[in-house]
Amino acid sequence: MQVLQVQLAVQADPAEVGRARRWVRSRLQGQGVELDAPLAETLVLVVSELVTNAVVHTGCPAVLRLSMPMCCPGVDPEGPSADVSVRVEVADASRTAPAPRHAAGDATNGRGLELVEMLCDRWGWYPDGSGKRVWCEIGPAPTGDRQAEQAPAAGVYAR
DSSP states (O other): OOEEEEEEEEOSSTTHHHHHHHHHHHHHHHTTOOTTSHHHHHHHHHHHHHHHHHHHHHOSOEEEEEEEEOOOTTTOTTOSOTTSOEEEEEEESOOOOOOOOOOOTTOSSSOHHHHHHHHOSEEEEEEETTEEEEEEEESSOOOTHHHHHHSSSSOEEEO
């Protein structure tokens, strides 16, 4: 199976979050995924949360990466099947570990990583160069060595 792996440079500006959402929708649509499908809605929300965390909490540019199985028109009209995973990664220039918070009921922020944890099958982070990479996957659990490879040095969280 071929994998589509695309990335987007994101500037340190909260307005970039909307651009990242539009970019992900465009990539999904290009792979034949319906934008109102649960997978698409979940991916757009997760991207929104991870990119927001990167640009708001670091004040530095970030790189968003999306990896998913490639769909071939006429071969797989339903898009990615349920037995594959889609991965989102956001790399930023901060080495500070992501820390889920539990926001009060009327708080207007502080729920991003809680949402990622609830919506994704796995998520984690690891140091990457002078910063870190936060990743999440929606799909079947990796086996053995594959999971260790995806989160080499820091946290791995699974539902």
